[in-house]
Amino acid sequence: xxxxxxxxxxxxxxxxxxxxxxxxxxxxxxxxxxxxxxxxxxxxxxxxxxxxxxxxxxxxxxxxxxxxxxxxxxxxxxxxxxxxxxxxxxxxxxxxxxxxxxxxxxxxxxxxxxxxxxxxxxxxxxxxxxxxxxxxxxxxxxxxxxxxxxxxxxxxxxxxxxxxxxxxxxxxxxxxxxxxxxxxxxxxxxxxxxxxxxxxxxxxxxxxxxxxxxxxxxxxxxxxxxxxxxxxxxxxxxxxxxxxxxxxxxxxxxxxxxxxxxxxxxxxxxxxxxxxxxxxxxxxxxxxxxxxxxxxxxxxxxxxxxxxxxxxxxxx
Ligand code: NAD
Ligand code: SER
Numbered sequence: 534x535x536x537x538x539x540x541x542x543x544x545x546x547x548x549x550x551x552x553x554x555x556x557x558x559x560x561x562x563x564x565x566x567x568x569x570x571x572x573x574x575x576x577x578x579x580x581x582x583x584x585x586x587x588x589x590x591x592x593x594x595x596x597x598x599x600x601x602x603x604x605x606x607x608x609x610x611x612x613x614x615x616x617x618x619x620x621x622x623x624x625x626x627x628x629x630x631x632x633x634x635x636x637x638x639x640x641x642x643x644x645x646x647x648x649x650x651x652x653x654x655x656x657x658x659x660x661x662x663x664x665x666x667x668x669x670x671x672x673x674x675x676x677x678x679x680x681x682x683x684x685x686x687x688x689x690x691x692x693x694x695x696x697x698x699x700x701x702x703x704x705x706x707x708x709x710x711x712x713x714x715x716x717x718x719x720x721x722x723x724x725x726x727x728x729x730x731x732x733x734x735x736x737x738x739x740x741x742x743x744x745x746x747x748x749x750x751x752x753x754x755x756x757x758x759x760x761x762x763x764x765x766x767x768x769x770x771x772x773x774x775x776x777x778x779x780x781x782x783x784x785x786x787x788x789x790x791x792x793x794x795x796x797x798x799x800x801x802x803x804x805x806x807x808x809x810x811x812x813x814x815x816x817x818x819x820x821x822x823x824x825x826x827x828x829x830x831x832x833x834x835x836x837x838x839x840x841x842x843x844x845x846x847x848x849x
Pocket of ligand 2: 611612613649650651652675702703704705714715716717718
């Protein structure tokens, strides 16, 4: 029987991933943990432990006590927040990963999931349909920490045989829990403001294309990757993962089909430089070939789902 620990479970991905894992593996078999108080959707749906991932001893004791067999490490400082305090972001992102890699080896945890990001790519990377293996020279502290982390995952697989798996998520768009300080967060805020005020001021410029994905696809990809047979996983750094690509202008036009009076204006800030360093679109042939990945949501389908779901939240 699997016993799963999700670290950073109170965040944008963690809440939905924990709920999906609980539905699949049984609620008592998925322990949610975060440095914060439990998120409202997690509090009554299974075990919750408030802890700091930087406290290696506390995590190690929990893993031992609960006989944890799989860890999903989601705690991290994202791109925009990271640029405000680079050394702190580096410390959290790297130390959390090194702590968990070591605990997995020491306690014989059978599988580790740790996400990377499109932020590993930088200004020198080809922008369109960016390939898995290409020029990788990240410019943000977040991107540098993700690329270093990918190399450490590969190292622990090679040296200790740790079954570590990873995805380079695009910008993730969701409605159940708030995003945590990324450059792609505009594509969530825009839906919320469209419903609230029928207008939105975007912190990226009109034609800034970025790779994006609806959360349902991202959760499915994560679980499919983790459940794939070990021999199918040929990449022990991190797989490119592609959903869709659009600009602020295009997402606003998709919203206007549902809310005709919606308007958008543009006031790019420091996040523009981060977005400009990332690819416009990426390809994910290796994920498709190795474990059968295929995204289901495009911009139209996601827009309909986001607006419908956010209306439900407003009524609650
Ligand atoms: P988030 O900021 O929403 O959530 C991170 C969670 O980690 C938060 O709940 C936070 O309280 C927790 N946390 C922070 N420091 C902690 C600590 N010291 N101990 C324990 N918990 C701590 O982030 P997210 O969007 O859910 O991202 C999860 C992972 O996915 C991160 O590694 C992120 O880099 C990666 N990722 C996210 C996206 C995206 O668009 N959301 C894209 C690419 C990669
Ligand atoms: N969505 C994330 C960010 O913008 C990408 O990793 O930071």
